[in-house]
Amino acid sequence: MIIKDKILEMAQKVGQIIIFVRTRISASMLHRSLVEYGYQVTTIQGAFKQEDRDTIVKEFKEGLTQVLISTDLLARGFDQPQVNLVVNYDLPRAEKIEVSSG
Numbered sequence: 001m002i003i004k005d006k007i008l009e010m011a012q013k014v015g016q017i018i019i020f021v022r023t024r025i026s027a028s029m030l031h032r033s034l035v036e037y038g039y040q041v042t043t044i045q046g047a048f049k050q051e052d053r054d055t056i057v058k059e060f061k062e063g064l065t066q067v068l069i070s071t072d073l074l075a076r077g078f079d080q081p082q083v084n085l086v087v088n089y090d091l092p093r094a095e096k097i098e099v100s101s102g
Contacts, residue, residue, distance in 0.1 A: 014084035014085050015082060015083075016065075016066055016068070016080075016083050016084060017066070017068070017083065017085040017086065017087060018069075019068070019069045019086075019087045019089050020087065020088050020090075021069060021070070021071060021089050026089065027045055027069050027070070027071060031043045034067060034069075040066050040067070041065060041067045042056050042067070042069070043056075044057065044069070045070065056068075060080075061080060061082070
């Protein structure tokens with residue numbers, strides 16, 4: 001069983017979930033895959049107009065969709081009691097940090 005299948009299995013048991021992805025491309029690919037599996041999915045990202053983002057959040061809060069896929073747009077300050085599972089879908093990137101010695 002692949003990770004995506006396990007996530008979906010858990011989602012059916014717990015209710016609404018938010019899946020965080022790193023890129024818009026990942027969001028689009030995951031969205032298409034989940035729709036093909038028959039899930040009600042909404043995707044939100046910074047490239048959308050504010051009014052579209054507001055509508056997406058409102059519909060999710062009202063329970064019209066089970067799964068919300070988001071880039072880091074909602075990473076801070078999105079606290080919804082009906083969300084029972086949050087998934088970081090993409091593995092974090094290890095970025096090289098340069099340290100200067102003063």
